[in-house]
Amino acid sequence: MTVPARSVGQAFALETVLTFFLLLVALRSGLPWVVGGVVALEAMMGGPITGxxxxxxxxxxxxxxxGIWTAHWLYWAAPLLGAALAVAANHFLSPSEPIETKSHQAQEFALIGEGR
Structure with missing residues (x-):
């Protein structure tokens, strides 16, 4: 079970940071072995403090x-906050460009075919 070994505030902050870096690495790299390495490192670092x-x-x-629900809310709230922050950081690092629709591409090909 996961129960904080330190204060709830420290556990909340650590879980937020751990989730942030895990999701940011997953979004940026997409390589399973890299994500697995981050999980292993974070488990070694944060395991004794928050689980x-x-x-x-x-x-x-x-x-x-x-049946032990000690500070269980933080194990929902902190990952949600960390994930939201990671998505925002990922978007900041590489904002997505508008996606062209198939109909727009088809119109361009039609215009090219007509010699325009």
């Missing part, structure tokens, strides 16, 4: 089975 959940489902199952 390094980084995922609400990872905390929910053990809490449900054991």
């Amino acid at each position: 390094a959940s980084m995922n609400p489902a990872r905390s929910f199952g053990p809490a449900l089975a054991s």
Whole structure:
């Protein structure tokens, strides 16, 4: 089960940071071995302090089975905040360009075919 070994505030901050970096690496690299390495490093670093959940489902199952819900809310709120921040950072690092629709591309090909 995941129960904070330090204060709830420290656990919240750490879980937010852990989730942020995990999701940012997953979004930026997409390589399974890199993501797995981040999970391993974060588990070694954050495990003794918060259990390094980084995922609400990872905390929910053990809490449900054991009946221990100590500060369980933070294992939902912190990953959601960390994930939102990672998505915002990813968008900031590489904003997406407008996607051309198929109909727009078809119109361009039609105009090229007509000699325009």
